[in-house]
Amino acid sequence: MLIRPPDVPSSEITPEPIYRRRRDLMVGGLSLVAAAALGMRLRRAYAAAPQKDASLVLSKRLDLSGGEELTSFDAATTYNNFYEFGTDKSDPAANAHTLRTRPWSVVCEGEVGKPRTFDLDELMKLAPLEERIFRLRCVEAWSMVLPWAGIPLSALLKPLEPTSQAKYVAFESLLRPEEMPGQRTRALPWPYVEGLRIDEAMHPLTTLAFGLYGKPLPNQNGAPVRLVVPWKYGFKSIKSLVRIRLVREMPATTWNQLAPDEYGFFSNVNPEVDHPRWSQKKERRIGEFLKRKTLPFNGYAEQVAGLYKGMDLRKFY
Ligand SMILES: Nc1nc2c(c(=O)[nH]1)N[C@H]1C(S)=C(S)[C@@H](COP(=O)(O)O)O[C@H]1N2
C-alpha cells in the first residue's frame, strides 16, 4: 500500500526514489512548531478519513491552508455541489456511485501545436503528484480547507504547445445521462462547461486534481479528474473533466450562461462585490459555527493579484 500523508514516516513501504523525493517535503516558511502542529492536525484528519483503494503516491506538500484546520473527509464528501447528480448538497453522495470512471480520457485540442488525448494514467504521470492544501470557497458563502492530490494544470498545457492565438482555455465535463441522473433533468444546460484565461490556467496554483485526503477522488468530488482553482468561486473548479480546448475567444461558462448578472467569467473571490441576492463579505467554514471574513482572492492575493493588474474587478466579476 503506497498511500499515506507525506509527513508519516514511510521508508518501509515506499519505493526508494519516491522516499528520497519526499525528503524535500515542502514546509514553506513555517516555523518548526507550526510545522509540527500542522503535521499533528493532518494526521488527525487523515486518521478520521477511511482508508480504501490506495493508489496515489504524493511527492511533496504545498500547504496553502493559511494554518487553518482541515475540513473533515466526511463533510467534504457528503456536502457537495455536483448538479449532474442532483441539486441538493446531499444528492452527489447519494447518487454519484453510478458514474463509471474507468476507462477515462481527456481530449486536448484547439490552438495547440500538439493536440493529444490522455488517458488517466498518462495524465497522472505528467508531473509528480503533490499534496496541495487549499481553501475552496463556494459562491453560496461556505468554504472548506482540503488536501487535494494533483499537479499544476500547466504540466498538461505546456507539452500541447499552445499557439500565440491561445488566449483562453475551455473545459468540459462528462456528458453521460445514463450515469448522471441530473443530466436527465434541465437543472443546467449540459454538459457543464467552464473557462479560464490562459495566464490563469498556467498559474502554478491552478491544479488538476486526482485525489482528496490521499485517496482517489470520490465520485461526488469530481472523479476521476477535476480542476481546483483556489482563488475563484467553487463553480470554476469543474469536475469529471473530459475535454480541454485552447481557444481565441472567451468561452461560454455554465453559470454565466444561466445567469449572466449573477456569475461573471472571472469569478474571483471578492468580498467587496456582493452577489445580487446575497453578501460575499463572510462565509461559513463547513464544520464551524461562527462566520469568517471572506478574503480577497480567497486569501491568495499575494500569489494571483498580479494577474489582474489594471482591471476593474467590480466590472470584471
Ligand atoms: N461538472 C460540475 N462541476 C462542478 C459543479 C457541478 O455542478 N458540475 N459544481 C461546482 C461548484 S458550485 C462547487 S462549489 C464545487 C464543489 O466541489 P466539492 O463538492 O468537491 O466541494 O464544484 C464545482 N464543479
Ligand SMILES: [Mo]
Ligand atoms: Mo459553488
